[in-house]
Amino acid sequence: MGQTGTTIECIKFADDCKPTAMNPINRKVLTLDEFTIQQLRNFPQATGELSNLLRDIGLAAKRVNVEVNKAGLVDILGDAGSVNVQGEDVKKLDVFANNQFMGVLRHGISCAGIASEELDDIAIFDDEISNQSKYICLFDPLDGSGNIDVNISIGTIFSVYRRIGTKGEPCSREDFLQPGIRQIAAGYIIYGSSTMMVYATRRGANGFTLDPSIGEFTLSHPDIKCPSDGKIYSVNHGNFFQYGDGEKKYIDTCQKKNKRNGGPYTQRYIGSMVADLHRNLIKGGIFMYPGTTEKPRGKLRLLYECNPFAFILEVCGGRATDGKERILDIIPQELHERTPFFAGSTLMMDELEQCMKDH
């Protein structure tokens, strides 16, 4: 990986979580830290910077989780009285989450800077240690935040790249404007009926459920694979008459008796892409946020919403496009650019593409 147009070749997941005489750690209680450290054992040349980074992200996620869980109890709900760089309402928890992820990475030693949905420009951690770090991160600190005050699942999305600039110098915008295919890792945290962190590298994708009794993310979904077919389609039907003919045709196909896959399919749309995509990743399905006549580029942001999910889905065997091009091949022009987004099980993506081609 590393070049536009190349495929993600998954290195076979090292099944070293099973307890053996040499490695007596019980798979059932393997924590995120234990898991990333075990992965390091397979790569003696690795520096451990990525493990540090994931641990930092896990720590911030736990802090955000605590606040999300008491959102109905404390006065942390409601508008923060400002709008974000895209003119949308910023909830107090968005700001809190942004500060947590930024804080933990600024104080850590593995990240040279971040970009976030909540920040107009990149934040460069210009200090001696950060300038030596290999990685930069992009975040949607709180995704689906419109759902917070009605107790519906929300999430965090992140993406990790190796810097292209010179080590020792501060990071720059070019480090953040790399195509998604160059991601080193991507993941999300879902604050749902349980809290989970899923992250993918080229070695595979693994899910860790937060065990509240020990306060640790614990390996619960090893080596996640997206079923090649599914029966769930997720789209905002309210925008139907603003979609293009190809999308309308596909939605029509989903709603009809479908010989190929025993349709009609089931429509599920939460309005938190983390929750919608997490379900479809596990059960199989397709998620769509097309462009509309009002917003031809749709709503979702390429760098910190679509690219991380495109990477995770591809690692798990699924696909993601903007309706024409593979998401991971798009060369970003701006930090906050938007793109139409279609992602999910390969056979459903094929079906969608056929409809788009016919129109």
Ligand code: AHG
């Ligand atoms: P955010 O809360 O970070 O702004 O993102 C919300 C996104 C995404 O999670 C979801 O799929 C989509 O907005 C829902 O948008 P619509 O209400 O337009 O369908």
Ligand code: MN
């Ligand atoms: Mn979002």
Ligand code: MN
């Ligand atoms: Mn957000």
